Amino acid sequence: MEQHWKSAKGLFSAVLGPPLFWLVLFFMIPMGIVWLYSFGENRGLTEIALTGTFSNYLRAFDPLYLKIFVKSVGIAGLTTLICLVIGFPVALAITFAPAKAKTWLLLAVMLPFWTNLLIRTYALIAVLRTEGYVNQSLEWLWNGLDAVVGVLGVGALGPFQPLELLHNNFAVVLGLVYVHLPFMVLPLYSALDRLDTSLLEASLDLGAGHLRTLLTIVAPLALPGIASGVVITFIPALGSYLTPDLLGGPDSQMIANIIERQFKRANDWPFGAALSFLLMYMTFIAIALQAMLSRRRREPA
Amino acid sequence: MAKRPAPGPLEYLRRWPLQLWLAGVGIFLYAPLVALMVFSFNDSRRNIVWQGFTLKYYEKALNNASLIEAFVNSLTIAAVSTFLSLILGALAALALWRFRFPGKTGFDGALALPIVAPEICLGVAMLVFFAKVLPWPQGLPWPMNLGAIIIAHVSFSFPFVAVVVRARMASFNRELEEAARDLGASEWRTLKDVILPHMTPSLVAGGFLAFTLSLDDFVITFFTSGPDTVTFPVKVYSMVRFSVTPEVNAASTILIVLTVVLTAIALKVQGDPASTAGGHAALDRPKDRP
Numbered sequence: 080m081e082q083h084w085k086s087a088k089g090l091f092s093a094v095l096g097p098p099l100f101w102l103v104l105f106f107m108i109p110m111g112i113v114w115l116y117s118f119g120e121n122r123g124l125t126e127i128a129l130t131g132t133f134s135n136y137l138r139a140f141d142p143l144y145l146k147i148f149v150k151s152v153g154i155a156g157l158t159t160l161i162c163l164v165i166g167f168p169v170a171l172a173i174t175f176a177p178a179k180a181k182t183w184l185l186l187a188v189m190l191p192f193w194t195n196l197l198i199r200t201y202a203l204i205a206v207l208r209t210e211g212y213v214n215q216s217l218e219w220l221w222n223g224l225d226a227v228v229g230v231l232g233v234g235a236l237g238p239f240q241p242l243e244l245l246h247n248n249f250a251v252v253l254g255l256v257y258v259h260l261p262f263m264v265l266p267l268y269s270a271l272d273r274l275d276t277s278l279l280e281a282s283l284d285l286g287a288g289h290l291r292t293l294l295t296i297v298a299p300l301a302l303p304g305i306a307s308g309v310v311i312t313f314i315p316a317l318g319s320y321l322t323p324d325l326l327g328g329p330d331s332q333m334i335a336n337i338i339e340r341q342f343k344r345a346n347d348w349p350f351g352a353a354l355s356f357l358l359m360y361m362t363f364i365a366i367a368l369q370a371m372l373s374r375r376r377r378e379p380a
Numbered sequence: 381m382a383k384r385p386a387p388g389p390l391e392y393l394r395r396w397p398l399q400l401w402l403a404g405v406g407i408f409l410y411a412p413l414v415a416l417m418v419f420s421f422n423d424s425r426r427n428i429v430w431q432g433f434t435l436k437y438y439e440k441a442l443n444n445a446s447l448i449e450a451f452v453n454s455l456t457i458a459a460v461s462t463f464l465s466l467i468l469g470a471l472a473a474l475a476l477w478r479f480r481f482p483g484k485t486g487f488d489g490a491l492a493l494p495i496v497a498p499e500i501c502l503g504v505a506m507l508v509f510f511a512k513v514l515p516w517p518q519g520l521p522w523p524m525n526l527g528a529i530i531i532a533h534v535s536f537s538f539p540f541v542a543v544v545v546r547a548r549m550a551s552f553n554r555e556l557e558e559a560a561r562d563l564g565a566s567e568w569r570t571l572k573d574v575i576l577p578h579m580t581p582s583l584v585a586g587g588f589l590a591f592t593l594s595l596d597d598f599v600i601t602f603f604t605s606g607p608d609t610v611t612f613p614v615k616v617y618s619m620v621r622f623s624v625t626p627e628v629n630a631a632s633t634i635l636i637v638l639t640v641v642l643t644a645i646a647l648k649v650q651g652d653p654a655s656t657a658g659g660h661a662a663l664d665r666p667k668d669r670p
Contacts, residue, residue, distance in 0.1 A: 081477075081478065081479060081480045082478055082479055082480065083479070083480050083481075084479045084480065084481035087479075087567075090567060091475070091479055091481065094471050094474050094475045094478065094479075095471070095472075095475040095479070095481070095487075097467070097468055097471055098468045098469070098471050098472035098475065098491075098538065098542070099472075099487065101468055101534065101535070101538065102487075102490060102491065102494075102535075105509075105531055105532075105534070105535045106490075106493065106494055106502075106505075106535050107490065108509065108513065109502075109505035109506055109508060109509035109513075110493075110497075110501070110502075110505045112505070112508050112509065112512065112513065113501070113504060113505045113508055116508065165405060165408075168398055168401045168402075169401070169402060169405055171398070172398045172401070172402055175391060184402075186643075186647075187406065187409075188409075189643075190639075190640070190643065191409050191410070191413065193592050193596075193639050193643060194413065194635075194636055194639050195595065195596050195612075195613060195632075195635055195636075195639070196596055196598060196613075197598050197613045197616050197617060197620070198413075198416070198616070198632040198635060198636065199412070199413070200620075201416070201616065201620050201628060201632060202412035202413050202415065202416040202632075203412050204620065205412070205415065205416060205419070205629075206411070206412045206415065212415055257408070257409070257412075260405070260408075260409065314496065314498065315498070315499075317498070318498025318499060318500050318501070320499070320500050320599050321598055321599065321617075325617075325620065325621075334500075335498070335499075335500040335599075338500050338501075338504060339500065339504075342504050342507055342508075342603070348508070351504060352504070352508075355498075355500060355501045355504050355505075356501075358498050358500070358501060359497060359498065359501050362496060362497065362498055366496060
């Protein structure tokens with residue numbers, strides 16, 4: 080049984096003290112200050128007066144910023160959806176793979192996840208940029224085609240026009256999917272792995288096709304796992320800074336980029352603080368929704 | 381050649397649409413990284429067409445003093461913050477596992493906050509904290525000047541360690557502890573000889589997680605680092621902003637190789653990859669093998 084803290088006060092404070100101290104001093108207090116600043120106003124260059132104003136929050140609903148919020152949610156949602164579509168078959172294949180293959184497949188999914196985010200983003204830049212690998216390959220194909228057309232005497236195709244793959248919304252979504260795919264596959268796998276396979280076999284035996292079995296048996300049973308995969312992918316995608324910063328164009332800024340600008344360039348800390356707490360609240364809402372969903376699933380029907 | 385039996389109903393891995401899908405996802409995940417590594421050996425500034433093998437970009441990267449300094453900074457920060465995170469995380473897990481106390485749910489919830497809070501929020505909180513509450517002195521001698529970054533890294537790493545260790549402690553048989561106590565072992569002796577050995581695998585997994593999180597972090601470091609405390613990701617960021625150069629490829633390749641080696645070591649020590657996954661889901665499942 081768990082011991083009551085009063086029966087070993089010395090040990091208890093030695094064990095709880097250090098982590099509690101650290102959490103309060105180096106997490107709660109910094110967060111608390113940001114929270115307080117979100118109700119403050121700039122006075123002079125470095126002074127912030129805590130006036131209890133809600134103007135910073137109201138300003139976030141200005142169409143300019145509201146548009147960025149909506150866009151961020153849209154991009155993160157699209158990323159999550161694509162990750163789910165790509166990741167579900169992968170998780171399914173891993174679940175029903177033989178033990179040895181399973182280990183290697185899991186490892187293959189996790190290895191990019193452990194690789195430095197900046198390196199992965201940089202690798203994508205090298206692939207997508209105007210002189211990148213995709214455009215180089217396309218140019219080579221184009222030139223080949225051009226030569227064939229020339230030989231046939233049909234006419235020339237004209238010079239190759241490289242595709243603009245970088246610095247736009249497409250690149251941001253691609254980058255976010257690239258980075259977050261493991262976040263989706265791992266929870267999906269752990270949910271699917273717990274499924275009672277006899278239910279699937281029964282469905283298949285009774286003549287349902289694979290697709291029908293997936294949609295009517297697997298998906299409802301794995302719903303809590305799907306929900307946690309969705310939340311685990313959506314939250315970091317919503318708050319991502321690096322991907323829109325490096326892969327996006329001027330119109331693909333997301334919430335985090337606006338927050339960074341308030342703190343590092345615009346020097347408007349109260350507004351940045353309000354934005355970052357709005358992002359926090361959105362995170363909490365996403366987690367609460369998922370908790371509600373999984374609780375409802377657990378209740379007997 | 382004997383024909384293999386047709387795939388069973390649930391052997392999805394042996395069906396070609398799924399194999400094709402897996403191959404596609406594999407290419408998507410690995411092609412950019414492999415291209416990056418291959419072209420770090422390419423003898424061409426333009427970095428695209430293969431011009432022959434060279435190691436000159438490695439030489440250049442290794443002679444780039446600021447890049448090396450950033451690399452050493454990153455490793456130092458990761459090592460120190462892992463050490464601190466292991467202590468704090470294990471203590472937090474022990475407190476939650478061992479004791480009933482008022483505010484336990486609150487502490488448990490607060491401990492989860494650094495895990496779920498968006499990086500950017502933690503980043504700006506650290507920026508504000510070190511600007512207003514605890515200004516980290518400028519110009520301290522080498523390891524000391526990294527203090528602010530180390531503190532920030534510990535703050536987001538140790539809750540992860542706590543989660544991993546706690547999941548492991550859930551499978552501890554409390555009777556063992558009672559037996560040790562009955563046989564006259566002191567509190568300290570019980571901790572050292574009975575509880576700690578049970579905890580060890582989770583400390584390895586948690587340590588690996590903390591080290592990787594620290595080495596990988598860009599956003600939070602970006603907000604806490606000063607001009608003379610540049611880490612590897614921050615340095616690569618400033619290089620990438622200017623251009624794509626083979627030198628960055630070379631430096632990245634070194635870090636990727638380091639990651640793979642660390643992963644291999646962690647797996648060797650750990651045995652089961654599912655439990656080092658960082659997906660704690662795999663950890664809280666009852667073990668079906670001895």
